[in-house]
Amino acid sequence: MQERTKPEKVLGPEKVLVIACGMIAREILAVRETLGFGHLDLTCLPAEFHYRPDRIAPSMDAAITKARAEGYRHIFVGYADCGTGGALDRICEKHGVARIDGPHCFAFYQGLSAFEEIAEDDMLSFYMTDFLCRQFDAFFMKPLGLDRHPELIQDFFGNYKKLVYLAQTDDPQLERVAQDAARLLGLAYEKRQTGYGDLTKALATAARGS
Missing domain, CATH: 3.40.50 (Rossmann fold)
Structure with missing residues (x-):
């Protein structure tokens, strides 16, 4: 056997x-x-x-x-x-x-080679990601006191020209947050679908x- x-x-x-x-x-x-x-x-x-x-x-x-x-x-x-x-x-x-x-x-989401090509042009850009859209109040509005003192916006963001939303997902709700943030901060708006x-x-x- x-x-x-x-x-x-x-x-x-x-x-x-x-x-x-x-x-x-x-x-x-x-x-x-x-x-x-x-x-x-x-x-x-x-x-x-x-x-x-x-x-x-x-x-x-x-x-x-x-x-x-x-x-x-x-x-x-x-x-x-x-x-x-x-x-x-x-x-x-x-x-x-x-x-x-x-x-x-912000660099590796865009891909390092792509980031290197636009880094100089983006020197005055304020980046947001999906995470920062979800946490905009917790990471910006409250810690910087902008919810209580909107006059500080110019002090913190006056040197920026554009808000660039680096989108990992295609979420209209997150994009609305980024667009609203750009208006609040007085910046031009651009979305880049980076994944x-x-x-x-x-x-x-x-x-x-x-």
């Missing part, structure tokens, strides 16, 4: 942890679902670090150290430089991890554990 052998256990890809900016969490989850990256885990640092880039590098250092202790071998940093002045790159080098290429999310830009490619690379 022939001995029956147990089937070999099929192992899936090893878990990869993305430690990202809270401002792009929804977009990372959307890419993960679209591409079927079930082995990609996500944790986020506070979106408010957008205003305090000096906190990004030390917080990332602690987050990576914690993730290593939890057993993650493959970690990807879901940030561009984001105003850290190279400090985030030094943390990435220290831990042997990679981050999203580029200076900030997720270079974020998809970056996450595909990260999902391979490379």
Whole structure:
């Protein structure tokens, strides 16, 4: 009688942890679902670090150290430089991890090559994304006091000429927020349908554990 052998256990890809900016969490989850990256885990640092880039590098250092202790071998940093002045790159080098290429999310959403072509023309543009449309009151109106003192608009936005909405999705409600913001701030308005830009490619690379 022939001995029956147990089937070999099929192992899936090893878990990869993305430690990202809270401002792009929804977009990372959307890419993960679209591409079927079930082995990609996500944790986020506070979106408010957008205003305090000096906190990004030390917080990332602690987050990576914690993730290593939890057993993650493959970690990807879901940030561009984001105003850290190279400090985030030094943390990435220290831990042997990679981050999203580029200076900030406004660049990688548009694609770095496309951004480089228009960066000079956009020097006086105020960027908004899907996240910033959803959080316009929480991120701009209330913290800057514009809901109580609209006369401050000129102080904060007087040097801008145009509001550029970088749209990750085609959502009329979010576009209305961007259009209303442009009118409120006294800026010309432009919409660019960027989708997720270079974020998809970056996450595909990260999902391979490379």
